Structures are given as C-alpha cells and as structure tokens.
Amino acid sequence: MKRTGEMSKSSPSAVSGRAQQLLKLLVERYIREGQPIGSRTLARGLGMDLSPASIRNVMADLEDMGLIKAPHTSAGRIPTVQGYRLFVDSLLTVKPLEQCEVHALRDKFGQTADPQQVLVTASSLLSEVSSMAGVIMVPRREQATVRQVEFVSLSDNRVLVVLVLSGHEVQNRVIHTSRRYSPSELTQAANYLNHALSGKDFNKVRDALLNEMRETQENINQLMMAAIEMANRTFQGAEEGGDYVLAGQTNLMAYAEMADIERLRLLFEAFNRKRDILHLLDQSLHAQGVQIFIGEESGYEVLDSCSVVTSPYEVEGEVVGVLGVIGPTRMAYDRLIPLVDVTARLLGAALNQTQ
Amino acid sequence: MKRTGEMSKSSPSAVSGRAQQLLKLLVERYIREGQPIGSRTLARGLGMDLSPASIRNVMADLEDMGLIKAPHTSAGRIPTVQGYRLFVDSLLTVKPLEQCEVHALRDKFGQTADPQQVLVTASSLLSEVSSMAGVIMVPRREQATVRQVEFVSLSDNRVLVVLVLSGHEVQNRVIHTSRRYSPSELTQAANYLNHALSGKDFNKVRDALLNEMRETQENINQLMMAAIEMANRTFQGAEEGGDYVLAGQTNLMAYAEMADIERLRLLFEAFNRKRDILHLLDQSLHAQGVQIFIGEESGYEVLDSCSVVTSPYEVEGEVVGVLGVIGPTRMAYDRLIPLVDVTARLLGAALNQTQ
DNA sequence: GTTTAGCACTCCTTCTATATGAGTGCTAAC
DNA sequence: GTTAGCACTCATATAGAAGGAGTGCTAAAC
Numbered sequence A, B: 001m002k003r004t005g006e007m008s009k010s011s012p013s014a015v016s017g018r019a020q021q022l023l024k025l026l027v028e029r030y031i032r033e034g035q036p037i038g039s040r041t042l043a044r045g046l047g048m049d050l051s052p053a054s055i056r057n058v059m060a061d062l063e064d065m066g067l068i069k070a071p072h073t074s075a076g077r078i079p080t081v082q083g084y085r086l087f088v089d090s091l092l093t094v095k096p097l098e099q100c101e102v103h104a105l106r107d108k109f110g111q112t113a114d115p116q117q118v119l120v121t122a123s124s125l126l127s128e129v130s131s132m133a134g135v136i137m138v139p140r141r142e143q144a145t146v147r148q149v150e151f152v153s154l155s156d157n158r159v160l161v162v163l164v165l166s167g168h169e170v171q172n173r174v175i176h177t178s179r180r181y182s183p184s185e186l187t188q189a190a191n192y193l194n195h196a197l198s199g200k201d202f203n204k205v206r207d208a209l210l211n212e213m214r215e216t217q218e219n220i221n222q223l224m225m226a227a228i229e230m231a232n233r234t235f236q237g238a239e240e241g242g243d244y245v246l247a248g249q250t251n252l253m254a255y256a257e258m259a260d261i262e263r264l265r266l267l268f269e270a271f272n273r274k275r276d277i278l279h280l281l282d283q284s285l286h287a288q289g290v291q292i293f294i295g296e297e298s299g300y301e302v303l304d305s306c307s308v309v310t311s312p313y314e315v316e317g318e319v320v321g322v323l324g325v326i327g328p329t330r331m332a333y334d335r336l337i338p339l340v341d342v343t344a345r346l347l348g349a350a351l352n353q354t355q
Numbered sequence C: 001g002t003t004t005a006g007c008a009c010t011c012c013t014t015c016t017a018t019a020t021g022a023g024t025g026c027t028a029a030c
Numbered sequence D: 001g002t003t004a005g006c007a008c009t010c011a012t013a014t015a016g017a018a019g020g021a022g023t024g025c026t027a028a029a030c
Helices: A017-033 A039-045 A052-064 A081-091 A099-110 A115-130 A183-197 A202-216 A221-239 A261-273 A275-283 A333-354 B017-033 B039-045 B052-064 B081-091 B099-110 B115-130 B183-197 B202-216 B221-239 B261-273 B275-283 B333-354
Strands: A133-137 A146-153 A158-165 A170-176 A244-247 A291-294 A306-315 A318-328 B133-137 B146-153 B158-165 B170-176 B244-247 B291-294 B306-315 B318-328
Touching: A017 A039, A017 A052, A017 A081, A039 A052, A081 A291, A081 A333, A099 A115, A099 A333, A115 A133, A115 A244, A115 A318, A115 A333, A133 A275, A146 A183, A146 A221, A146 B146, A146 B158, A158 A221, A158 B146, A158 B158, A170 A221, A170 B170, A183 A202, A183 A221, A202 A221, A244 A275, A261 A275, A261 B261, A275 A318, A306 A333, A318 A333, B017 B039, B017 B052, B017 B081, B039 B052, B081 B291, B081 B333, B099 B115, B099 B333, B115 B133, B115 B244, B115 B318, B115 B333, B133 B275, B146 B183, B146 B221, B158 B221, B170 B221, B183 B202, B183 B221, B202 B221, B244 B275, B261 B275, B275 B318, B306 B333, B318 B333
Parallel strands: none
Antiparallel strands: A133 A244, A133 A318, A146 A158, A158 A170, A291 A306, A306 A318, B133 B244, B133 B318, B146 B158, B158 B170, B291 B306, B306 B318
C-alpha cells in the first residue's frame, strides 16, 4: 500500500522570477476554476503586457521542469504535484482568517464540555468550513498510567469497575462476580490497586502486580483482575495506533475530481480501515505547524487525487494529536492552512479547559 | 421529506396463476442478472412450452396492472415497486440459512461482551453477509429510570459522577466543583439521590427533587444538580428518537444502480442526519417479524432506489429495537429475509447475556 | 378461445465521418 | 527577448447509418 514517491524528471533548478509569477497565477486560477489554463487566459490575467506566444515559451519551460502538464495536446496546463509543492512552499500568499471567523469558531468550541464531544464538534467544524472532510486524531495518552480505580456495587453479583486514566479519560464496565462483595471489600480492593497503580507506568507494574496477586490468592482477585484486564486492553489499543474522528466524508462526493465512484469507494474504505490514515497523521505528529501532503506525496494510493493539510495540536504544552482536512488536490490551500492552524490551537485550548 | 405513496394505476385485481408464475420468474431473473428481461428469455426459462408471443401477451397484462414496466420501447421488462411487492408478499420462496451459516453467525456473536460492541459487531455482520449496509437501532431504554448514582472523588476539586441507568447502561462525567467535598459528603449526596431516584420514573420525580433542593439550599447541591442534569440530557436524547449503528455504507457504492453519485451523496447525508432513517426503523418497532420497504414505499425520497429489510429484536421478551439491511431495490430478498430474521434473534440472545 | 408465426416498428447502442474550436509548438520576423 | 503567423493535434459535439433486441399487432393454426 505504501509507496515511495517519484521525482521530477527534469532538473528542479532555479525557476526564473517571471516563471514563478506565472506558475503562481496558473495554480491560483486552476484552483479557482478547475479547468486547464491556456496561454491566452494567462496572458490576460497577468498584469504586464505579454503575448500568449511568450507565455507559451515560459509554459514549455515549466512543463520541462515537471511543474505543470497538459491533460492532452490541445488543452491548457494544470499543475503537477511538484507544481503544487513549489506553489505551496514558496509562492503561496496565505489568507489569514478574518477576526470574526476566528470568533465564530471559538464560539462553537465554547459550547461543549465533554472531551469526546469536543473532538466531534471540531471535526464537524473543519469539514463544514472547508467543505471537505475533517479528521481529528483522538489525543494520545502520553504515558500509560491509571490515576484511580473505583468499584461500585450494583444489585445482585454485579460490580461496576471505573478506571480513571491519565488525561482524565474515564472507562467503565460492569462485571459479573461469583459472589457478593461487601462495600468494605470493594474499598479495600480499590485502595490496594490505587496504591499499586496510581501514577506509575501501567506496563511496568502490571506483571509484578499479577504475580503478587497469584501468591496471595485473595479472593477479591476477581475484581482486580477485571480492572487490570480493562486497563490492559485500553493501553494495548492505544499502542496499536489510536483512533480518529472523521466528519464530512459526504462533502467529498460533491467534487468533480472525485467522480470516479470506485476510487471514492476505496478512499472511504481506507477511512473505515483507519490504519493508513492514522499512519499518515502520525507523520505530522512531530512536525511543527501545518504540514501538507499533496497527491501522491502521501504515499497511499487511495489518496492519490487528494491533498491532506494537517497540524498537530497541544494540550498543556505537549503535542497529543493531529488534526486536518482531506480534500481534492485542487483545494484552496491559502484558506485551509490558516483554518487548520487556528482550529488546532482552538482545539488545544478547549481540551485544556476540560481537563 | 416524507411523502405518501401512489397506488397502481390499474386494478390490483386477481392475477392469473400463469401470470404469477411468470412474474415470479421475471423478478427472480432480474434480481440475478440486473437487466431487463425479454419475452424470449422468459420463454426459455419457463418450464412449459410457450412461445415468446404468448409470453408477450401475459407481459402486456402484467404491465397494465402496473407490476412490470419497460425502461424503453425495445427493452425487456423490469419489476415495478408493486411488482416487487406482490413478489415478496406471495410469490417468494425464502431460502433459509444453512445450519453452518447460522453457526458461523452465532460464533461471531459469542466473542463480544460489551453491549455497545455487540451492536457494532452485529451491524458489521449484517453488512458483510449481505454485501449491503447493515443498520441497528440502539436498544431503547423502555422506562426512564436511574438505578444508581455514585460520586467518585478525584484529585483537586473534581468529582466523577457515575450514573447507572436501567438497562445497565453506564454514563459518567467529570465535573469541576467550587470546593472540595469530603468522602462522607459524597456518600451522603449519593445516598440521597439513590433513595429519591432509584426505580422511579425520572421525569416524574425530577421536578419534585429540584424544588426540594431549592428549599434546603444545601451546598452539596452542585453535585446533585450535575447528576440530575446528566440524567436529564440522557433521557431527553432517548426521547428524541434514539440512535443507530451503521456499517457497510461503502458496500452500496459498488452497485451499478447506485452509480448516481449525487443521489448516493444525499443517501449518505440522510445516514448522517439519522432522523429519517430512525423514523423508518421506528415503523418496524411494533411489527412482528421481518418487514420490507421497497423503493418509494419507505416514503423518503433518498431511499427511492433502495429497499430496506427490517426486523425488531427482543431482550427479555420485550422489543427494544430494530435492525435491518439497506440496499438497492434489486436485492436477493429470499436470502436477506432469513438473514435479518436470524440476526435479530441472535442479537437479542447476545444482549440478554450481557445484562 | 388460446396459441403462435410473421412482420412492421421503435429505439437503444455502436460506429463512422465530419466539423468545430481551443490550444499548442515552431519558425521567422521584429 | 518578443511576437505574429501558421500548421498541427486532439477533445468534443453532431449527424447519419447499421445492427439488434424486443415489442405490439394481426391473422392464421390448433
């Protein structure tokens, strides 16, 4: 599934000032209109007085450098991946969000308190504002620690096990026990576990704890085993690469460049499978600021006609996840970059408050 | 969005034996091959020796009755919604699942213990076996009661509120309190609430409780208010029509009859919106056994080219939800009906065990 | 009365030919 | 270095013709 990118066939050498200006105009225009741009159109759009013929010369150079290409002989040119890359890296003039837009976003964030809900809100927001798909990695539990364990007695022989994890995530499960436990037994078991587990790296103390329990053979073991097994499963899941929240898949179906339903199906299946997308997001985890994968750059075939704009987000000064938007290669990078950037900050801030 | 169905234009009168036999063959064949069936093909498939011309006469009758139609003058015939309806109601010979298939399904169910997880498994199962979309309404909390409330003290001024609801669902949320509460205060508050709430219909006691609290003005109110607010939100959510788990959307993208990407987009958006689909599923809640909505019968435009096969499922002898598959009108009803039926039973059984 | 062969007719599909037009690359002149 | 001119390419659109699947109708056969 993963592939290595190919490089431009010609020298990626210095591009003359005018050629750059032209490329910029071409990419901007193509992003706006979605159709191959011809020399005549470009000549009109350009400020200076240059004939289409001159433009054609420059365009031929750009094509040699692998920055633009013609879908067929008598069409205009469209940017290649390398063209987009150069555009994004050195030609792009970003359009910062308006103050009111930022405020609108901030307001939306303000409304929700539940951490999980914040992620859902944020991904919906990303997808709505961008008209593409918004994706947010759920925050990684940086160190695998259990903060607190509680046992709550229910009716019959059922006990509710509550695990409070680092990062204030709470997990619970009802277990059926072989006998009824008194409240004091439950407290005792909880105290024991809390003392043994709290603050320590779970993976390190787990085995010691299990051994100890095997020796003492206490019959409240059943409860503790359940708790440990729960924690185990949780942390194992986390190690296996985490999870993400996705919104606005359907937005992608409205783009003409996504019309191939079979390709789209494969993309959606990749979304469901999650693995590939997570790997991609992981790559941005330790980048600072916004990162962009254009077309085949991502290395995943299903994303060949897509670009992904990502940004890591921080909670309490530490990067805990990545968020981004996914859409057709022909996307409004100038608007999306600040959008993703701002959303990452807002999400971090919102998650800080729920801690 | 909701519409009323139109009826057949001609008399839905008695259909002769041979005509029925022919219709059956036609529908079966069309479901298998997906292309309009002509008189010649039908004559060959039919056991008895009849010339295409004779068949044509019968087909003309069937068309007059609104049971089949021709996409255009010189194509064969395809079933109309009414044709499918008659087929499903009185002509269909269901293909019960093989014993080994049933066992395979049962095995899959056996593996999961968490109720929420069971729903996910079951919907995936439905979608995989049917190669269409599988949908499962989450079990309805029949009466809105809170079984138990617990407060767990966390570090700082944070308290974890745990709500155990009827149906063994557990909800939790961390709240920030204005001051630190002692363990005995927490127990006291929990006891108070448990006494007031447990087993009673929440909506009935809520207001009385709130009034009482306003009078006593105890400052542990903050905790109790939070708990009540949580319960309120939960039950309100339940009253607003519940929720469902969906799997295998992408399967639908592989069908030729779903090739229109814009229609598909609208369908997927309806899936996200949930409301319409929930309304539809609700209609099957009090039907006994499998129910089928063919094409426009559902009354929702987005489902015009789809059929939905549903069945309610029971926990402890009481219907708590509906499950089903959604796919193109041209679906293998004979296989799907038993599949949905069996899955409903298995789901009920699996949920019984997790109680 | 039912069945069937025959036949004209419809209309989708495919193929071919042709025109149109947008846009190019190249050359030669400015 | 720039540009006008021109031949060339190729996607797109349109029209006509051939082919074929399937129908409806009529009249004859059973």
